[in-house]
Amino acid sequence: MTMVHPPRRRLRSFTVASLLLAVMALVLGPMPSSAADTNWWTPTARPTPDAQVDVTGEPFKGTDAQGRVRGFVDAHDHIMANEGFGGRLICGKPFSEQGVADALKDCPEHYPDGSLAVFDMITKGGDGRHDPVGWPTFKDWPAHDSLTHQQNYYAGIERAWRSGQRILVNDLVTNGVICSVYPFKDRSCDEMTAIRLEAKKSYDMQAFIDKMYGGPGKGWFRIVTSSTQAREVIGQGKLAVVLGVETSEPFGCKQILDIAQCDKGDIDRGLDELHRLGVSSMFLCHKFDNALCGVRYDSGTLGTAINVGQFLSTGTFWKTETCRGPQHDNPIGNAAAAQAEKLLPAGVSVPRYASDAQCNTRGLTDLGAYAVRGMMKRNMMLEVDHMSVKAADQAFDVLESESYPGVISSHSWMDLGWTERLYQLGGFSAQYMSGSEAFSAEAERTDALREKYKVGYGFGTDMNGVGGWPAPRGKDAANPVTYPFRSADGGSLIGKQTTGERTWDFNTDGGAHYGMVPDWIEDIRNVGGQGVVDDLFAGAESYLRTWGNAEKHTPGQNLAAGATASASSSEWWNPAVSFAPGKAVDGDYGTRWASEWSTGQWLKIDLGSTHQVKRVTLDWEEAFAKSYRVELSEDGANWKTAWSTAAGDGGLDTARFAAIPARYVRIQGLERGTKWGYSLQEAGVYSD
Secondary structure, three states: OOOOOOOOOHHHHHHHHHHHHHHHHHHHHHOOOOOOOOOOOOOOOOOOOOOOOOOEEEOOOEEOOOOOEEEEEEEOOOOOHHHHOOOOOOEOOOOOOOOOOOOOOHHHHOOOOOOOOOOHHHHOOOOOOOOOOOOOOOOOOOOOOOOEEEOHHHHHHHHHHOOOOEEEEEEEOOOOOHHHOOOOOOOOOOHHHHHHHHHHHHHHHHHHHHHHHHOOOOOOOOEEEEHHHHHHHHHHOOEEEEEEEOOOOOHHHOOOOOOEOOOOHHHHHHHHHHHHOEEEEEEOOOEOOOOEEOOOOOOOOHHHHHHHHHHHHHHOOOOOOOOOOOOOOOOOOOOOOOOOOOOOOOOOOOOOOOOOOOOOOOOOOOHHHHHHHHHHHHOOEEOOOOEEEHHHHHHHHHHHHHOOOOEEOOOOOOOOHHHHHHHHHEEEEEOOHHHHHHHHHHHHHHHHHHHHHHHOOOOEEEOOOOEEEEEEEEOOHHHHOOOOEEEOOOOEEEEEEEEEEEEHHHHHHOOHHHHHHHHHHHHHHHHOHHHHHHHHHOOOHHHHHHHHHHOOOOOOOOOOOOOOOOOOOOOOOOOHHHHHHHHHHHOOOOOOOOOOOOOOEEEEEEEEEEEEEEEEEEEEOOOOEEEEEEEEEEEOOOOOOEEEEOOOOOOOEEEEEEEEEEEEEEEEEEEOOOOOOOEEEEEEOOOO
């Protein structure tokens, strides 16, 4: 069924401007910005042999009339995945001085017929057999359903840039367990070693492209480490490349039998190193539960195989519980994965899971919360995709406690129920590169929220991420891609892309490699309507606003830090441990105030003088308040209720309200959430 949606109202002026540009381009043809800049987008030389780009016209520069950058955002890609997983899981590399014939080579073990392409068999099914020959025929790969062959050859990325993409997030990726069990490898399985190498290779690719254009800084592929740099690069008409990290056990933070294998020092050292490498965003967990957070499950056969990997890595399988709210993780199911299950020790089998228990028992650990705060301290962006709904909920609690906007959902692995929380903070959302019908339908589900918060949209190709990409709709499908077609800005003409003897047609090849991204966007325009494309074209500005606001964020002053505190009571059972009221305002999450085991207890904080109070944060220990009030007073005698809840569930709560002058803040317990009393690790009071 063809779905055509009207353009979004908030983008009307932008759409009109785009149409005018398109008309001008059709009448006048591509025009150089100046004589000195003629053909600045064309390299002086390319490696031989090479793929064609098959786009004509000058890439657009600058901003729109409102000073906003324009362009598409790929918020999730893995250019250098061939360097991870032991170096032999993804065959081929994204660039080579010797050209495409050298870059796009199949793995040695795939010769002569692919019968040893083990990972191909696991991910695609069948016997893995395929023609391993790349250049010049490319008979069987790259393909939308071939997950083991390089899809990020630089010329394909160039084609996407020439067609209107202006931001690409290159997630450095690996998985130590997959590396260790995969029989073919030529390097260490240490995850941080792979991340360092992929970062280096990313800068090498930038230098490779610079050389084609005459020297350092002259190429279109620009790695950026700040939103300001990104805006400058986009203003020049080039592609801003952001480095991210997606790995299962960052900083060595795995857990074995529920015992963390890292500490706060490891997290600080790891975050500092990534920051030095130029990394601006990252995931804290991916595929396997680790010492930082629980994961959102994979489903079906792949989910079972990953659960086996989880056991091999941690000694524990996934554990489920009935979800506490409407959000839920992906259903595990109980599908068999015979090849993976053979790796389990004798007598060990994958558990069976109840169909009504779809949520991971694991959330954000104390170390995970420390890592989130560490990322905030370094103005990095947190990727919440792949977190269990329990972990994501707790991560949002931490972000909301500081009003921190640097949160990203980059490829449809966050429950849509969290979307408004993300937008309220100022975060950015992107959707997995699915088929145009499915992509358009999912985009429509959150369209009202984008309208409400005046934000653009992104996509996550996840190329080289072994996820699968849009299948061809068929040459006889309704509203096919017709070649050549115009770019979204109207300034470029896009034909069918050719590599050697192979010419690619999206209608019959689908999303076979990165060069097909422009064709996929055109397919979305045909199927989903111009409004979807307009939202995507507004994505670059929204992404950079999220990033820029994260960079500018400064934590508010905690007025309660070190303040005088008193309470209705304090628990006493160990003379060596104090649960005094002051422990809730000492800045140490390892201490706490605890009341006696009865209802109606309170904690009072004296700020020393009157302040305008707008926000109170409460980090509960296991003994939390189900029902409580936040009360304020200027004199300590006359109290006003500023905020209350009867649905407390523990963890980190943030109470926000209109500014009220107060010197004293009182947390008045009304109903206990456990059989114990009330216990607070930290309480914060803020004027912002």
